[in-house]
Amino acid sequence: xxxxxxxxxxxxxxxxxxxxxxxxxxxxxxxxxxxxxxxxxxxxxxxxxxxxxxxxxxxxxxxxxxxxxxxxxxxxxxxxxxxxxxxxxxxxxxxxxxxxxxxxxxxxxxxxxxxxxxxxxxxxxxxxxxxxxxxxxxxxxxxxxxxxxxxxxxxxxxxxxxxxxxxxxxxx
Amino acid sequence: xxxxxxxxxxxxxxxxxxxxxxxxxxxxxxxxxxxxxxxxxxxxxxxxxxxxxxxxxxxxxxxxxxxxxxxxxxxxxxxxxxxxxxxxxxxxxxxxxxxxxxxxxxxxxxxxxxxxxxxxxxxxxxxxxxxxxxxxxxxxxxxxxxxxxxxxxxxxxxxxxxxxxxxxxxxx
Numbered sequence: 001x002x003x004x005x006x007x008x009x010x011x012x013x014x015x016x017x018x019x020x021x022x023x024x025x026x027x028x029x030x031x032x033x034x035x036x037x038x039x040x041x042x043x044x045x046x047x048x049x050x051x052x053x054x055x056x057x058x059x060x061x062x063x064x065x066x067x068x069x070x071x072x073x074x075x076x077x078x079x080x081x082x083x084x085x086x087x088x089x090x091x092x093x094x095x096x097x098x099x100x101x102x103x104x105x106x107x108x109x110x111x112x113x114x115x116x117x118x119x120x121x122x123x124x125x126x127x128x129x130x131x132x133x134x135x136x137x138x139x140x141x142x143x144x145x146x147x148x149x150x151x152x153x154x155x156x157x158x159x160x161x162x163x164x165x166x167x168x169x170x171x172x
Numbered sequence: 173x174x175x176x177x178x179x180x181x182x183x184x185x186x187x188x189x190x191x192x193x194x195x196x197x198x199x200x201x202x203x204x205x206x207x208x209x210x211x212x213x214x215x216x217x218x219x220x221x222x223x224x225x226x227x228x229x230x231x232x233x234x235x236x237x238x239x240x241x242x243x244x245x246x247x248x249x250x251x252x253x254x255x256x257x258x259x260x261x262x263x264x265x266x267x268x269x270x271x272x273x274x275x276x277x278x279x280x281x282x283x284x285x286x287x288x289x290x291x292x293x294x295x296x297x298x299x300x301x302x303x304x305x306x307x308x309x310x311x312x313x314x315x316x317x318x319x320x321x322x323x324x325x326x327x328x329x330x331x332x333x334x335x336x337x338x339x340x341x342x343x344x
Contacts (some may be wrong), residue, residue, distance in 0.1 A: 006205045047340065048341075049340070129344040167202065172300055
């Protein structure tokens, strides 16, 4: 898929079909994440790929809006070094760039996605087993859309703030 | 450009040609940023687009590695609500997703980019005029590459950590 079209048409998918994601497509998605640029090329990320249904169901309890993980075909937990109030913003900025690569690559392959924010870090850690000096702020749910028409439906009007509200010329 | 190719081939560009960026292409890049998904669709971002050479030169002093801004054709300052130690990580995660959309869209149009981190917030604020309750953590430099072969050169080997170092199956 052409990149500008992928960016223009991408929508969040929260309900997934039972169709499995072929291993080579999942590999393409993960490699897209790996390719992202990062601050000083530090690549402060790791990906835990979860297929197991019972694990997905347990993971869906890590946050108030993580329910979609229970029905994901695959979840990718995005793990970084532990983040605290004094850690650089660049860890999450870089993670967002990685995630955008993954979700755009997925979309171009007809695969939908949505991120979940982890609120219960100890629960996520107990399920996923990442060490105390690491952190999982986001989990991506992935799968073919339950409603395939989601892939081609036009973006709804009013979904984004008007451009002139967010754009400044030369100075604020 | 096909999205997987854009992701695979994109490289950071720090030196730019004097060729101007046509207004409609710059508009495409900015709209790509605007299209990004964000936490609760909050779209906590604003873009200050800078063409003025003397402003670009002043902006290049906001951080130790921001020198490339002086030679950018255009800089886009990425402004968010003010961030402090207690603010959610999602502001920078969302900003990373927006920036990735912009840089991928630019790349697909033959336009290179590189982000600069702002270390001197008061200086950036005095140059750009954003209010005290806002923050500018990153500035994107954009332009056609000074060396056009950068657009097609293969990524250098060893630029990314091996996949098996960052990938975990089901559990860490």
